[in-house]
Amino acid sequence: MATHPATATATGAPREHLLKVLVVGELGAGKTSVIRRYVHQLFSQHYRATIGVDFALKVLAWDPRTLVRLQLWDVAGQERFGNMTRVYYKEADGAFIVFDISRSSTFEAVLKWKSDLDSKVHLPNGNPIPAVLLANKCDQKKDNGQIPPQMDQFCKEHGFSGWFETSAKDNINIDEAARFLVENILTSQQSFPKEDKDEDKIKLSEEKITAESKTQCC
């Protein structure tokens, strides 16, 4: 979204950042559940595959002088085989790549998602957008899950800002991961000039969210 760190307003109103964050990963990895937990504090065992893309908005009081509006783009796992990711990724500021620790195939696909991302969106200076890896369903670690070994090394090698084990079910580490991603996004954008009016962009984007989330449609 080529976000624009807003400058402090003359009236003393908080600065606002509108950030577009992609949530991608294989089918059933838990992307929608992570978002639902984060935004609505809800969890359901029931699985309903996302079709196309869905949206959610979370407003964070980042600090007393800064408001962050996180626009979360919940991209269906099946979209890796479709043609729409280029459209969804446009102007994204950061991403979560989610896998399911109880299904190793979802971890194996992580690098496919990462290279899809890096080939289609980047920062104005050409660098990849910050991406954080989520090892989701960590509540299943004891039964049938496993965190792959050497995750720190994996992240370093493949350009992830970091990783978290998360559980949408038990509400583990989701707020922490989001905070970490936002920090990385804000740092990555510090040197970019402000482009156009945040106010217009926020208004348009929120209207878009309302309209599109009703239809779950691209």
Ligand code: GTP
């Ligand atoms: P697509 O929309 O098809 O790409 O899937 P998704 O990644 O959005 O997965 P979704 O959030 O719909 O979750 C798939 C299934 O995993 C659902 O049955 C969820 O209840 C379950 N699930 C998601 N997160 C967790 C978790 O942290 N722990 C457990 N135990 N189950 C989870």
Ligand code: MG
């Ligand atoms: Mg989904």
